[in-house]
Amino acid sequence: MEKGLKKRLFTNKLTTCLIVVLSALTAVPLFAILGQVFYKGIDQFSWSFFTETTPSVYRVMKAVEAGSPIPGGIANGIVGTVIMLFMSMVVAIPAGILGGAFLAENRKTTMAKVISYLTDLLQGTPSVIIGIVVYLWVVVPTKTYSAVAGSVALCIMMLPLIIRSTEETLKILPASLKESGLALGASRATVMFKIQLPAAFGGIFTGVLLAVSRVIGETAPLLFTALGCSLMRYTIDQPISAVPLLIWEFFNDPFLQEFIWGASLFLLFFVLTLNVLSKQIAKKWKVQS
Amino acid sequence: MRDKLFHIILLVVSMFVPLVCGGIIYSLVTDAYMAFEHFGLVNFLTSTDWSYTPGNEQYGALPFITGTLLTTLLALLFCIPFSMPVSLFVGEYFKGTKLAATLSTVVDLLAGIPSIIYGIWGFFTLRPIIMALNISPQGSSILTASLVLAIMIVPYASSLSAEFIKMVPNDLKESAYSLGATHAEVVRKVVFPVAGSGIFSSYILAIGRALGETMTVTMLIGNTNHMPHSIVSTGNSMASVIANQFGEADGLRLSALIAIGLVLFVITALVNGVGKLLIKRARID
Numbered sequence: 326m327e328k329g330l331k332k333r334l335f336t337n338k339l340t341t342c343l344i345v346v347l348s349a350l351t352a353v354p355l356f357a358i359l360g361q362v363f364y365k366g367i368d369q370f371s372w373s374f375f376t377e378t379t380p381s382v383y384r385v386m387k388a389v390e391a392g393s394p395i396p397g398g399i400a401n402g403i404v405g406t407v408i409m410l411f412m413s414m415v416v417a418i419p420a421g422i423l424g425g426a427f428l429a430e431n432r433k434t435t436m437a438k439v440i441s442y443l444t445d446l447l448q449g450t451p452s453v454i455i456g457i458v459v460y461l462w463v464v465v466p467t468k469t470y471s472a473v474a475g476s477v478a479l480c481i482m483m484l485p486l487i488i489r490s491t492e493e494t495l496k497i498l499p500a501s502l503k504e505s506g507l508a509l510g511a512s513r514a515t516v517m518f519k520i521q522l523p524a525a526f527g528g529i530f531t532g533v534l535l536a537v538s539r540v541i542g543e544t545a546p547l548l549f550t551a552l553g554c555s556l557m558r559y560t561i562d563q564p565i566s567a568v569p570l571l572i573w574e575f576f577n578d579p580f581l582q583e584f585i586w587g588a589s590l591f592l593l594f595f596v597l598t599l600n601v602l603s604k605q606i607a608k609k610w611k612v613q614s
Numbered sequence: 615m616r617d618k619l620f621h622i623i624l625l626v627v628s629m630f631v632p633l634v635c636g637g638i639i640y641s642l643v644t645d646a647y648m649a650f651e652h653f654g655l656v657n658f659l660t661s662t663d664w665s666y667t668p669g670n671e672q673y674g675a676l677p678f679i680t681g682t683l684l685t686t687l688l689a690l691l692f693c694i695p696f697s698m699p700v701s702l703f704v705g706e707y708f709k710g711t712k713l714a715a716t717l718s719t720v721v722d723l724l725a726g727i728p729s730i731i732y733g734i735w736g737f738f739t740l741r742p743i744i745m746a747l748n749i750s751p752q753g754s755s756i757l758t759a760s761l762v763l764a765i766m767i768v769p770y771a772s773s774l775s776a777e778f779i780k781m782v783p784n785d786l787k788e789s790a791y792s793l794g795a796t797h798a799e800v801v802r803k804v805v806f807p808v809a810g811s812g813i814f815s816s817y818i819l820a821i822g823r824a825l826g827e828t829m830t831v832t833m834l835i836g837n838t839n840h841m842p843h844s845i846v847s848t849g850n851s852m853a854s855v856i857a858n859q860f861g862e863a864d865g866l867r868l869s870a871l872i873a874i875g876l877v878l879f880v881i882t883a884l885v886n887g888v889g890k891l892l893i894k895r896a897r898i899d
Contacts, residue, residue: 333796333799334796336796336798337796337797337798337799339798340797340798340801341707341797341798343699344699344702344703344707345699345703345707347695347696347699347700348696348699348700348703348717350696351696351697351699351700351717351721351768351772352717352720352721354724354765355720355721355723355724355727357735357739358727358731358732358735361735361738361739362731362734362735419627420627420630423623423624423627423628424624424627424628424630424631426624427624427625427627427628428628430621430624436625439632440628440631440632443631443632443635444631445886445887445890446635446883446886446887447631447634447635447638449822449826449882449883449886450638450826450879450882450883451825451826451827451828451853451878451879451882452826452828453826453828453853453856453857453875453878454638454642454826454875454878454879455638456860457642457856457860457871457872457875458637458638458641458642460860461641461645461872462637462641481634484630484631484634485631488631512616512617512620513616513617513620513621514616514617514619514620517620538726539726541728542727542728542729542730542731543728544728544729544730544828544829545729545828545829545853545857548857548860548861549860549861569728569730572730572731572734573730573829576730576733576734576737576833585734589730589731589734592728592731593727593728593731596726596727596728597723597726597727600722600723600726601723604719604722
């Protein structure tokens with residue numbers, strides 16, 4: 326009896342210890358990744374790294390011969406990411422918000438159920454498949470890789486995320502808010518645009534930030550749509566680069582491997598800042614409602 | 615009148631999603647058709663040849679289907695010993711404390727790291743370790759890819775399971791405590807049976823994530839087109855073969871790659887569909 330109890334108490338202690346230790350170990354990769362990227366990347370941060378374009382192999386070899394640091398930077402990628410993100414947001418944000426409003430308005434209809442199911446399907450679709458499909462839709466007919474194709478791919482990836490977050494936020498708004506608007510004689514459209522959407526702003530904004538942070542680091546859907554380009558481009562009908570695409574290029578090019586870390590640190594900084602920011606906003610907004 | 619217009623506008627914009635989904639399926643099927651017709655559906659799925667010698671092109675998807683299933687299952691296996699303690703830490707042992715909030719923030723941040731950065735970390739940090747341990751000569755292998763994949767899916771598995779663990783009613787747990795059960799026994803005999811189906815479904819959704827992961831696997835799996843003979847050999851997953859070869863492919867090879875994309879799409883859709891269904895059931899209980 327005494328022995329059995331001791332064994333049970335020991336197992337209990339052991340379980341608790343194991344849970345704490347293994348949980349703590351799970352946090353290790355995050356700090357290992359952050360630490361390594363920061364440590365190796367911070368050296369690369371300089372004015373020219375953000376204002377110059379990817380160097381040619383010839384320029385790199387000359388610099389290596391002369392013993393000077395590798396010239397050039399990731400400006401072409403930054404510009405490409407900004408252009409493509411902007412174009413995809415212009416479509417995905419309004420479409421996502423209206424789509425989410427539709428799902429929240431018509432909760433019980435078959436149509437809404439089908440769309441809701443398909444939103445899940447789209448959200449779960451591997452990004453490389455979105456890349457293939459946009460290649461077939463945009464790159465093949467226009468016969469060129471382009472910023473437009475890249476934005477279409479990013480837009481398709483953002484859309485389900487924004488729809489979901491808008492729908493969820495509208496759902497948790499108190500029903501009395503909508504009812505009092507309707508009781509005052511306002512139309513459904515007025516109630517949606519003047520009352521419900523403004524009240525849901527915090528949640529929707531969080532959703533948009535999360536969606537952006539999700540697609541900003543996507544490489545696979547851009548591989549066969551935007552392709553990448555070592556020149557600075559502001560046109561949307563030609564191949565264009567993006568920061569994650571540059572990381573992939575640096576990874577495959579032994580001469581430019583040094584640049585991986587600077588570009589990764591830059592990307593990681595943006596992604597994680599957006600991520601943390603959106604969670605802070607979500608927290609703040611929740612307290613107020 | 616205005617209400618009707620409003621409804622129609624919402625409906626039209628919402629049709630975007632069904633159109634895109636329909637378009638994805640339509641495009642994949644029509645462009646994969648050539649490969650299916652040339653090799654036969656069953657033969658394409660079960661053949662292990664992948665060679666693009668002009669005149670004698672042979673494309674079979676089995677090595678890549680195997681690669682995807684192997685990496686995913688191994689990743690799941692490596693992920694459970696870490697994600698399970700995290701979900702118990704957050705959802706049961708330190709429920710509601712600052713410590714739990716910190717841990718779940720840290721684990722959530724793991725989900726935010728882009729997959730290309732996981733790939734780079736795996737390539738420059740984990741791969742040398744695998745080489746030093748003499749597990750695989752080049753360091754790139756199915757095992758290497760699975761280890762990094764496991765880290766990537768921990769947040770997906772643990773945060774959802776923690777939700778289900780949190781929902782276990784207190785009176786159930788308290789009645790077990792009042793009978794003299796220890797904390798570990800309550801977890802094993804009460805929490806797991808009650809939250810079990812929810813936990814199971816969160817792991818299904820985590821599998822859905824791992825199946826389509828592209829960049830990380832491409833950078834770590836070694837990219838060879840033969841059938842993997844062990845977990846330390848190199849290989850290719852469905853997503854990684856597409857990422858590697860799509861840009862240079864045309865004709866029959868392009869069609870074969872799109873066919874692999876279609877197979878991947880169907881598998882992911884099935885896994886995610888089952889996961890979502892199970893979650894709905896678990897919520898109702």
